[in-house]
Amino acid sequence: MTEAHAELGPPPPLPKGGLRVTPLGGLGAIGRNMTVFEFDGKLLIVDCGVLFPDVDQPGVDLILPDFSTLLDRLGDIQAIVLTHGHEDHIGAVPYLLAHKNDIPLVGSKFTLALVEAKLAERRITPYTLTVTEGDQERLGPFTCEFFAVNHSIPDALAVAIKTDAGVVLHTGDFKMDQLPLDGRITDLAGMARLGSEGVDLLLSDSTNAEVPGFVTPERQIGPVLDNIFRDAKGRIIVASFASHVHRVQQVLDSAQSHGRKVALIGRSMLRNMGIARDLGFLKIPQGLLVTMDEIRELRPDQIVLMSTGSQGEPMSALGRMATGDHRHVTMEPGDTVVLASSLVPGNETAVFRVINQLSRAGAIVVHKDVAKVHVSGHAPAGELLYLLNTVKPTNMMPVHGEWRHLRAHARLAIDSGIPADRVVLCEDGDVVDLVNGRAKVVGHVKARYVYVDGLAIGDVGESLLTERKMLGDGGFISATVVVDSVTGKVVGGPMVSAKGFSDDPAAFNPVLPLITEALDRAAADGIGDPHQLQQIMRRTVGRWVNDKYRRRPMIVPTVVEV
Amino acid sequence: MTEAHAELGPPPPLPKGGLRVTPLGGLGAIGRNMTVFEFDGKLLIVDCGVLFPDVDQPGVDLILPDFSTLLDRLGDIQAIVLTHGHEDHIGAVPYLLAHKNDIPLVGSKFTLALVEAKLAERRITPYTLTVTEGDQERLGPFTCEFFAVNHSIPDALAVAIKTDAGVVLHTGDFKMDQLPLDGRITDLAGMARLGSEGVDLLLSDSTNAEVPGFVTPERQIGPVLDNIFRDAKGRIIVASFASHVHRVQQVLDSAQSHGRKVALIGRSMLRNMGIARDLGFLKIPQGLLVTMDEIRELRPDQIVLMSTGSQGEPMSALGRMATGDHRHVTMEPGDTVVLASSLVPGNETAVFRVINQLSRAGAIVVHKDVAKVHVSGHAPAGELLYLLNTVKPTNMMPVHGEWRHLRAHARLAIDSGIPADRVVLCEDGDVVDLVNGRAKVVGHVKARYVYVDGLAIGDVGESLLTERKMLGDGGFISATVVVDSVTGKVVGGPMVSAKGFSDDPAAFNPVLPLITEALDRAAADGIGDPHQLQQIMRRTVGRWVNDKYRRRPMIVPTVVEV
Structure with missing residues (x-):
């Protein structure tokens, strides 16, 4: 398998006649699905979704794809194709349209209705192009053909993207229920026809690749x-x-x-x-x-x-x-x-x-552990093999999954007969070029998690989340002193308080004399610099709390100069 | 169903000849199993385990049963019977023995070996009584008979507790694998014999009561x-x-x-x-x-x-x-x-x-979702019905489970023919008296979660965990000023800093003049009380951060007097 990750550098220029595929989300976590296709200087985006935070992202409302590599190329974007109306496929559209609100949105009737309702809340009226299964549309140098797929929302589509570099089939999310409620089955026959004409690269939903067998109708x-x-x-x-x-x-x-x-x-x-x-x-x-x-x-x-x-x-x-x-x-x-x-x-x-x-x-x-009141919307291993064997792609790239799903899907692809070196196992930000019928990882671009917390986007980063985790696990102890800015002498405090640390109001009494003592020693040594005094306080409180409690609250020393 | 919860008051005195059953843990959450039996002024404890914290208990290492109702009756405890060697059944023994280290521990060979290894780390050598299936032991007024049960650890036992008030069967954790590796099956025949003699109250493992059918061998x-x-x-x-x-x-x-x-x-x-x-x-x-x-x-x-x-x-x-x-x-x-x-x-x-x-x-x-590499150690619904129909208890009390498990088990008991008013659905701290063959909830005692965090036990409570959650979700903003203790005038600050709030170093600049302004107004109004000044600062920063960010970090105002 061709594997490539963040340790790769930026990609070389795209060779003429080549198609570039850059997943900005959806690989390595289930959510914020977004793939950018580039051909002849133009871009086509498939899906633009959000990821919902887990316990590692406390206080975060949403996680967006990283648009930074797109911001100076907004004018090159021909369209955003939306495969279906789930939040992890359409939820970030308003955030991308905030940068340029006339990028056309392409999707089925129901998908566009959902995204329009979402955009209306932000007073954006998008340019849209409604498509249905069987349609073929030219979007700049990209010719898109749409196929019905069956999923846990109506009116979902797969999309074939045709350029002079070859044909890519992106399944979106799908399963192959053979008796769906609305009778609209995944168009395996259409995809078979496309496959017989030649599919150079298949991007296929990996969510249930670990699950053996077939969905219950x-x-x-x-x-x-x-x-x-x-x-x-x-x-x-x-x-x-x-x-x-x-x-x-x-x-x-x-x-x-x-x-x-x-x-x-x-x-x-x-x-x-x-x-x-x-x-x-x-x-x-x-x-x-x-x-x-x-x-x-x-x-x-x-x-x-x-x-x-x-x-x-x-x-x-x-x-x-x-x-x-x-x-x-x-x-x-x-x-x-x-x-x-x-x-x-x-x-x-x-x-x-x-x-x-x-x-x-x-x-x-x-609930579903007790009775069959729900079935998944994603194709398990048996159905994924049907698709692989029907489309017979030359290259295959598992998408939409955590690593365990992507790797399981890659194994299915290899089992189905695709040579291991044509199965491209990627993560977000990897850049895959399809040149002369061969897909290869050529580099990596920035694809950070972009956090939405309240009204602000992007001011919450990984180090800040580490601070939140530390505060959430152990609370903090703050110690404050006032020093004379001329003499450097302590003239007020120390005051110690804490949150999330101990219910015992007398807990901090023993540390006060230790701080005073440490500050006295510092004064005797002629140390009056606030930064140094803060370090002394941090060390004194940290050592005391570790010895006495074996806990690691955040220590927050403050020196106020008067 | 007889249901009773924390809104009940303390129990009345135990009627003469009655048996009191008080679960201090294991009901409402899976873990910290512990049940106290009282007869004729003496106590017998079955299991003494820990609960492992979840996301609602950040920073907590372990959760213990609340021993507070036992502390002035330690001398009455005849023994702690340990049904098997899992942490959720033996893990709190060292913490109870810390109050009185000569309470005898009763259990099978393997169970006692595990608890002894644990106690050796704390330099406690316990008094022990090794029992095996078929044994009968007098422990004060309690006669205990032990039955083999099959579980995910060897040498597990159920215990029948016989007093003049009647016979109680406590299954501990069990399943009924009919082809276990060691050939030691759950002694349904023995329990049938006990049942034919009359079981007045059955306490039975509810973990898998929602799961239909039988375990895979x-x-x-x-x-x-x-x-x-x-x-x-x-x-x-x-x-x-x-x-x-x-x-x-x-x-x-x-x-x-x-x-x-x-x-x-x-x-x-x-x-x-x-x-x-x-x-x-x-x-x-x-x-x-x-x-x-x-x-x-x-x-x-x-x-x-x-x-x-x-x-x-x-x-x-x-x-x-x-x-x-x-x-x-x-x-x-x-x-x-x-x-x-x-x-x-x-x-x-x-x-x-x-x-x-x-x-x-x-x-x-x-993993187990992909291949059958593990089976549970707890009896599912089919096996629980076998037990209910074999033992035919007069009263039944589901134990060892979250609410969903307890209620599912209660329904099984009723389905098996036990009258609904003899199925006692309890939570931790409920007090159940068995008097004249009838089990009834008569009151409630304290059964808080007791948190172990580092070296300290019990100084972390619910309000403190709420603080940790708030800090973990939004970080905090601290604002500090120095006031002259005589004049009440601000002589230093405001200083604002934050952790876990924003990666933008200039984020707080706009709030500084707002604080200064608010403090000036307070000074003009003659407000100099540190507590009032703190409230003013909290309100000013809180309003600003809500308007600008729609976030709710903790606001920590500090006034230092010099």
């Missing part, structure tokens, strides 16, 4: 939900992803056949299902939907609440119901809660916390 | 390991729990049959396997074990490393191999790493981080 979820609806004596609350139109459709259908009414809860659920209905992706039986006010008139066994919060988000509708903080809904014994969603890695603690809170309140909680 | 793991060993071309590194003697035995056996040598790595692995071998629980073929020095002389395909670190612990042997920080072992393409263990909830992020690091380094990583 979506249609098997419906009967499981029906069973739950039949058995439930009280209210039913279903939580799912706010964009999983087919899962919501199944809940609506079960509610309808069991004589229950449905209220949608959560801002994103309401918005997305409104869009889905308007565009014909969601069929809502007449009179089925009710408002939260109308719900109050119904008996518990007539009620279904369709909510967000399947990932344990504490501020979501379900999260607030679990803690008893929801304005309208208080959990009661006899309620049934269904988490009809996958468990995104990193969210386990939060999700099980919510399940335990709901269980404590008396609800019966059904 | 341990013997099916061996062939899976054998396949991995046959296919591996390079070194094999297996990580498992350091007390899972049978899993290690399977690895030794596979190594032996594939002509590989084994080195044990990690302090606890070496210690526990030494004890297991000495006591006859682990059979090590002659010449199979080698030292890390001897490993260097072998080819990669002759090497097995048996390591700790299956839960993603960064400082464990495997954790350090993954980051390239291990003294002896650097991962290489071709290495195979097997995580032969369950994934303890809360550890997912850490475990997948290690798997990704190993994958990035080129290793093939096999």
Whole structure:
């Protein structure tokens, strides 16, 4: 396998007639998917998503791709092709359009509707080009052909990018459910035709490459939900992803056949299902939907609440119901809660916390470990092999996955007969050139995590996150003295205080004389420089806390000169 | 179901002839298992374990049961019965013995050997009574009968506690593998005999109550390991729990049959396997074990490393191999790493981080989602029903589980025919009295989480953890001024600094004049009280940071008087 990482230098100039592929996100972590294609001086971007932070990124709201290599080439960008409407594929579009708001967005009807709703909140009206499966569009030197793919959101597309350098097929996210709810299967036949014409490079979704076998058809979820609806004596609350139109459709259908009414809860659920209905992706039986006010008139066994919060988000509708903080809904014994969603890695603690809170309140909680109330939207190993064997690409690059997924996918590619030296295993920022039918890593560009925290973007970096982790683990102890700026003598303090360190208010008493003593010694040695005094205080407090507590709080010494 | 929680008051005096059962841990979270039984003024404790902290307890090393209700009754404790040698059942023994070191410990040979090794590190030699399945022992007014149970550690026991109030059966942790490696199955026949004599209260392990069906027999793991060993071309590194003697035995056996040598790595692995071998629980073929020095002389395909670190612990042997920080072992393409263990909830992020690091380094990583290299040690729903139907207890109390597990187990008990009002669903600190054959929650005692952080126990509480979370999410901004203690006038500062807030060194410049202005206004209003000045500074900085950043760092104002 061709492997290359950050230790590589910047890439050489792209040879004439070559195609350059630069993943700026999506490789090494699941999220912030973004790939830049360059040909003949022009750029085409596929997807522009966000990554949600995990415990290693405390206090961070979102993680963006690093746009820095694009900023002086914004005018070269022909379009941003969006494969589907999930946040990890469209969430960073507003941040890129903030730099240049007339870059055209290309995608399917539902995808564009979701991104337009998102941009409307920021008062951006984008230039868009709606495409559908089978379409072929020229975007500068790039000719794009679109293929239907089946995923956990409607109207998803794969895209073939054709240039004089060859044909690249980017699957986006996909699975190959052979009995999808909407009958729109992944167009393996179309991709076979493309493969027979020659695919020089395949970029394919690796999320489930470690999982053996094939997905359970979506249609098997419906009967499981029906069973739950039949058995439930009280209210039913279903939580799912706010964009999983087919899962919501199944809940609506079960509610309808069991004589229950449905209220949608959560801002994103309401918005997305409104869009889905308007565009014909969601069929809502007449009179089925009710408002939260109308719900109050119904008996518990007539009620279904369709909510967000399947990932344990504490501020979501379900999260607030679990803690008893929801304005309208208080959990009661006899309620049934269904988490009809996958468990995104990193969210386990939060999700099980919510399940335990709901269980404590008396609800019966059904989740995917207990019953088949959800199937993944990503193709497992068996399906990935079908795709590899059908497309028969000359070169292959696993995308959309953590290292464990990328490597498992690379092994599948090799097992399917692609020579190991044509399987390109990359991480974010690696630059891959396709020249003369051969894909090779040629360099690396900056692809840092760009953190959004509150209103500011990019002022939170790795060293600051290390400080947060240190503060979060051990709190801090601050020590303050006042020195005379002329004589260098201590004229006030030391004052010691701490946060997150100890509940014992007398904890710091023993260290005060130690600081005074150390400062006296410093004065005797003629040391009056504030920086040196701070170091002395830091060392004195640090040694004391280590000896006495074996803890490592942050030590924050301050010298104020008067 | 009888449910009772912390809103209850302290329990009334125990009626004469009644048995009191107080779980001090293990209910509501998996860990720190400890149950106190009281009869006729005497106490018997079953298990005394620790809980490992999760993301909600940053910086905490261990969580202990709250011993406060026991401290003035230490002399009444007849014994601590230890059901098996896992940390969540024995880990808090040293902390309880620190209060009174002659409380007798009762347990099986292997369990006591592990707890003695732990106590030896603290120079405590405990009083012990070794028991084995079938034994019956009088411990004050409590007669204990012991039953073999099968679990993920050898020599585990269930205990029946007989008093004039009735018979209680406490399963400890168990599963009912019908083909265990050591042939020692859970003694369902013995428990059936006990049940036919009458069990008034069953306390039973709820960990897998949500999981349908039955465990896969341990013997099916061996062939899976054998396949991995046959296919591996390079070194094999297996990580498992350091007390899972049978899993290690399977690895030794596979190594032996594939002509590989084994080195044990990690302090606890070496210690526990030494004890297991000495006591006859682990059979090590002659010449199979080698030292890390001897490993260097072998080819990669002759090497097995048996390591700790299956839960993603960064400082464990495997954790350090993954980051390239291990003294002896650097991962290489071709290495195979097997995580032969369950994934303890809360550890997912850490475990997948290690798997990704190993994958990035080129290793093939096999874990339980990919191949059947581990089975749980806890009985799932099918087996719990067998136990319920065999023992036929009059009252039942689910133990050892989070709320979701306890409630699922309660439903199984009711499904098996126990009247709902005889299923006692409790949480830590609830007090259950068994009087005239009827178990009822009668009150609640203190059962706080007691945090160990470094050398100190109990000085870290919930409000302090909230401070740590706030600091960890947003860092802090400190603002310091010096005031004249006589005039109340500001004579130095304001100085502003921050940690974990922003990488921008000029970030605070705009807030300095705002603080000065606010303090000037305060001076004009005659405000000189340090406490009031601190509030003014806190408000000024807090408002500024919210307006400008929409962030909530901790604001730490300091007024030093000179």
